[in-house]
Amino acid sequence: MNLQPDSRVLEIGCGPGLALALCAETVSEGRIIGLDHSPVMIEQARKRLEASGSESSVDLVFGGVDRLKEWPGAFDRVYSLNLIQFIADKTDFFQRVFATLDQGGICLTTYQPRLDNEDPNGASAMADKVTRIMKEAGFKQVVRIGIVAGPSPALCVIGQKEVRR
Numbered sequence: 352m353n354l355q356p357d358s359r360v361l362e363i364g365c366g367p368g369l370a371l372a373l374c375a376e377t378v379s380e381g382r383i384i385g386l387d388h389s390p391v392m393i394e395q396a397r398k399r400l401e402a403s404g405s406e407s408s409v410d411l412v413f414g415g416v417d418r419l420k421e422w423p424g425a426f427d428r429v430y431s432l433n434l435i436q437f438i439a440d441k442t443d444f445f446q447r448v449f450a451t452l453d454q455g456g457i458c459l460t461t462y463q464p465r466l467d468n469e470d471p472n473g474a475s476a477m478a479d480k481v482t483r484i485m486k487e488a489g490f491k492q493v494v495r496i497g498i499v500a501g502p503s504p505a506l507c508v509i510g511q512k513e514v515r516r
């Protein structure tokens with residue numbers, strides 16, 4: 352994500368906060384928010400951040416994607432990890448994400464099939480769908496990168512909210 356000390360970062364579906372704790376290692380002057388609709392996950396993330404001493408660097412917010420409207424243009428990095436498969440209306444989701452980004456901000460969406468009921472090679476089809484919907488939502492320079500880790504191929508789709516000229 353090319354994080355900087357002053358990055359303004361949102362993770363949607365932060366789960367137990369693994370990635371948030373890593374973000375907090377770099378982002379010292381900016382802002383980090385973790386959003387999740389599960390109180391159990393928010394509590395696990397809180398405990399993890401406390402254990403790593405980074406609880407004061409991260410705001411944990413309970414709720415679903417409807418909360419994104421509270422942060423218009425507030426972030427320069429918005430990412431999700433293994434959330435997108437649970438989002439029924441992906442068009443609405445990426446429109447909302449687009450609205451939370453400042454000009455030049457980037458959205459990163461990673462999907463790695465891991466469950467028995469998921470196609471282990473399904474990352475490519477998901478990346479195709481995410482790419483199309485992100486372009487429709489207004490994202491530019493949409494690219495994908497493969498991630499080699501874990502039990503099955505993972506793909507991250509990255510798009511930018513273009514800087515106005």
Ligand SMILES: C[S@@+](CC[C@H](N)C(=O)[O-])C[C@H]1O[C@@H](n2cnc3c(N)ncnc32)[C@H](O)[C@@H]1O
Nearest residue numbers: 364365366387388389392414415416432433437
């Ligand atoms: C598979 S977990 C991934 C957690 C974390 N991103 C990770 O990679 O470790 C998916 C997470 O997304 C959350 N989630 C699913 N649908 C959501 C929604 N509509 N709004 C907010 N959180 C959601 C779940 O509660 C869960 O914590």
